Amino acid sequence: MASENLQCLKKYIGPLLCLHVVLLSSLCGIATSQTIVTSLPGFEGDLPFTLETGYVGVGDSNSSQLFYYFVESTRSPSEDPVMIWLTGGPGCSVLSAFFLEIGPLAFTYVDYNGSLPSLHLNPYAWTQGLNIIYVDSPVGTGFSYSTTQEGYYIDDEGAVDQIVEFLRKWLLAHPQYLNNILYIGGDSYSGIPLPIVVQKLFDGNNAGVAPYLNLRGYILGNPKTDDFIDVNSVTPFAHRLTLISDELYESTKESCGGDYVNVDDNNTGCVTDLATIDQLLLQINTMHVLEPNCQTALPNNREEEGRRSIRELPENFLTESTPALWCRYYNYVILGVWANDHSVRKALNVRENSIGVWKRCNKSIAYTKTVTSSVEYHKNLSNTNLRALVYSGDHDMSVPHIGTQEWIRDLNLTNSEIWRPWYVDGQVAGYSEKFSNVDYNLQYATVKGAGHAAPEYKAKECYAMIDRWLAYYPL
Amino acid sequence: MASENLQCLKKYIGPLLCLHVVLLSSLCGIATSQTIVTSLPGFEGDLPFTLETGYVGVGDSNSSQLFYYFVESTRSPSEDPVMIWLTGGPGCSVLSAFFLEIGPLAFTYVDYNGSLPSLHLNPYAWTQGLNIIYVDSPVGTGFSYSTTQEGYYIDDEGAVDQIVEFLRKWLLAHPQYLNNILYIGGDSYSGIPLPIVVQKLFDGNNAGVAPYLNLRGYILGNPKTDDFIDVNSVTPFAHRLTLISDELYESTKESCGGDYVNVDDNNTGCVTDLATIDQLLLQINTMHVLEPNCQTALPNNREEEGRRSIRELPENFLTESTPALWCRYYNYVILGVWANDHSVRKALNVRENSIGVWKRCNKSIAYTKTVTSSVEYHKNLSNTNLRALVYSGDHDMSVPHIGTQEWIRDLNLTNSEIWRPWYVDGQVAGYSEKFSNVDYNLQYATVKGAGHAAPEYKAKECYAMIDRWLAYYPL
Structure with a gap:
């Protein structure tokens, strides 16, 4: 059980921060492993940012090994917020977000000739102001795997529990980030588990579960929310x-x-x-x-x-x-060519034989969608002191902005800032409005001309959006 | 008067075709002049299509000299239809359409360095299946000029009369095209004069005005129609x-x-x-x-x-x-750099000192908008045997498709083909529906993702659209 490891850690190190979780975790079974990756196939020279990859074991006997990519903020890692980023599907690897949306690297695909793709720095990486944990969740996604067959049978609640456990363990293993502001972010199908994760983390804080998380809010892009x-x-x-x-x-x-x-x-x-x-x-x-x-x-x-x-x-x-x-x-x-290259897996420290072919979206996991709506969680969260940013690429028909605006309206919040354009380079990048309830506030923004994963289409605009929002600056 | 020239021509050459209008017109004052242009500054080598430029004098004593560019169809000039193309504004030169929308040439503007722009062939030129007369209308537009100051005072009806007179004279000067099918086309503000031009030509045919025009229909893109x-x-x-x-x-x-x-x-x-x-x-x-x-x-x-x-x-x-x-x-x-270059004007045979600075859109003409709606003309035309194609770039907010669809609905035609996608390269290029009334039919099409002058944004799709429509093929 996840809590076993936590209990174990608490028992051995008490409320003080654990600085050597990898060592300590060996006392309680392998809970986390981590390596700093200094270079990546396809990228010339050393990486000009700190990349750590690793596994966090969750579930019974840590049988589910969740793979993650952690990128330190290139601005001020100790002061910038930490954000965990979830992708959709369910079953789609976070590498999609890493390379195509908000990560520090992107593929140079012009003149791609079929060999190992080359990489360049993404000028609109969200890691310019955020420490981001990109996690392959739920188990069976990307490089995450289970040591048992049953491990792959998972549902929304199970996925939520895995993420919560993952995050607590990851932060215990990286205690230097425990005081940083924490955001939970994701897009597409993660609109279902994410608000529940936020709720659990918030409730955990109130219940005194250690470690205390400096949870400040959540970010959702074109989120699947209500069937x-x-x-x-x-x-x-x-x-x-x-x-x-x-x-x-x-x-x-x-x-x-x-x-x-x-x-x-x-x-x-x-x-x-x-x-x-x-x-x-x-x-x-x-x-x-x-x-x-x-x-x-x-x-x-x-x-x-x-x-x-x-x-x-x-x-x-x-x-x-x-x-x-x-x-x-x-x-x-x-992306598939890159992730399935042997040299890449070695560089990322993916465990040998842990998974077969890497798939961007693994449809073979036995995932059961048990939560048909996360609106009630948004309603609960609107009674907290958290802040939320919800954005919609306005040309997405898979999760149309119309539905997103409808459930936001259903939250019955006060429209504290009326609909107005927001700008990047003097151009209208979209429209935004704000809703609030006592200490809670939710900012909604459209990204004009963007599709389902908005940063995939409007990278510069989305980077400006997140950067301003994180800084409590008007969009 | 325009009719003076026509009367003159009729008197001298009777109902027979006039093969040497340029010569004959000297008998009645300079009505038309024309030159074949074999090369153009910015385009390497000889033009691989037949370009003729010239003037047609209209109005009192031919005081209004309308400049035109005529491009022969590169398929089969003698069999392909003739189309006259009008632009909007009012006051915008037809060179916009020629170079940016549906003409045979386009600017190579990548790495443009400020000198004379270079030109390349437009693979989606409508002249691949059409003989197109691009005319600068009304007087004061592009290279068209008036020999009198009063000539620049013009209104919608005056503009219509000029176009009608222009076309009759031009065809008399090019009798080899008198039997070709004739279409009247244009976009933007030409949605006001164009249906009236069509009506006048149609009525003229019925009244026995010579020459008889083989008028088959009209084409309108994001047409301004009703204030x-x-x-x-x-x-x-x-x-x-x-x-x-x-x-x-x-x-x-x-x-x-x-x-x-x-x-x-x-x-x-x-x-x-x-x-x-x-x-x-x-x-x-x-x-x-x-x-x-x-x-x-x-x-x-x-x-x-x-x-x-x-x-x-x-x-x-x-x-x-x-x-x-x-x-x-x-x-x-x-476009302005090109059109204002001395070598260009010389190549085009623009008369020296006829106009000052060429402007893409000349706002200084004393144009009075006297027609607030051309819907009634569409209604009248829907009782003829003509065919019409009306298309809307669906992201244009200057003449939104919503209004265009509204006045089409107001024509009370039968919806003879229901709304369906039309395709280019297996992709949805837009949606289309057809309306009819006895011998009349109107095809409406959206061009998905296009703006105000749709071919400027979706050249390939618009070329496919016009090519199919001209061939009586379903879009």
């Missing part, structure tokens, strides 16, 4: 982006009574209208409605997934099709 | 693109009763809401809401024009600011 609200918002979103006609939208609103999720099969008008909408949206890139749909470039993969699922890239993308550099998903292919 | 409908659609459009909040939109709808144009100054709720909307949209690029607003890059030009006008680029763009290649309007600067 009904999110999916139901796809239809009005498609209408607003003129992908379905005014007439069809009006007809569907009426025939379905505004509910496009719980459809009575006998309601033929609604069923027919929704089927028509599905057809109209079939070839749209749900992650960004203006970008090409990469699936259509794949000769052997014309399987359609429909509008209610977040599309995934087939693993044969590189081998079975002409390199489609115009396609943003091509990054995913390059 | 009320177009402007009123800006507010719902801004809401649909999430530039204004749901709350403000609902409030404005209610306070203004859905009318955002004819506002009672005493209606403070409506006035306040609209002022808030103006503020929210102030820095948005109205031509394409996702593109940067180039104005903000100009140190000496922060003057704001508000949401109801179509923004124009100041002429000092090049000289007073750092070259802003990220800015699409930079093309306009390059």
